Amino acid sequence: MTGVIWFVQWVHYPLLATVPVDGAVKVAEQHQRHTGQVLAIPMAVEGFTTLALLVYQFAGELNGVSAILPWVGAAMLAVALGSTVFVSVPLHAKMATNPTAELGQRLVATNWPRTIAWTARAVVCTVMILQVVRA
DSSP: OHHHHHHIIIIIHHHHTTSOHHHHHHHHHHHHHHHHHHHHHHHHHHHHHHHHHHHHHHTTOOTTSOTTHHHHHHHHHHHHHHHIIIIIHHHHHHHHHSOOHHHHHHHHHHTHHHHHHHHHHHHHHHHHHHHHHHO
C-alpha cells in the first residue's frame, strides 16, 4: 500500500486535479470503480494481517518483536483508513457529482496524512521483520 499511496500522491491525484471540469465526472466515476477493484483485496489482507499481528502479540507468540510495534502499525493503519473513509472517499464522491478544480487540489493536499501513515507503517513493518529475522 505504501507504493500505491506514493503513486497516488505524486502522479494520480495531481493528474486528477488537472482534468477539465466538463470531463471530471466521468474520470471520477472511473477512478472510484477501478481503484476499488484494484485495492479492495490488498486493503482487506492488510487489515486481517494487522489483526493477526495484534492477536499473536497479545498471546506472546511474536518472539523478538517489540511489544509496541504491532500497535504502532495498527495505529498508522487506522490513520490511513480513517483518512480514506472520512476525507478521500467523500471528496471523490463530490468529484463525481459536482467537480471543481478546488476539489482536485484538496484531494492532493488531504492525501498527505494517508501517505505519511502508510509510509510510517512500512517502516514499522520492516523493523518487525528485521526483529523476527534476528531473533
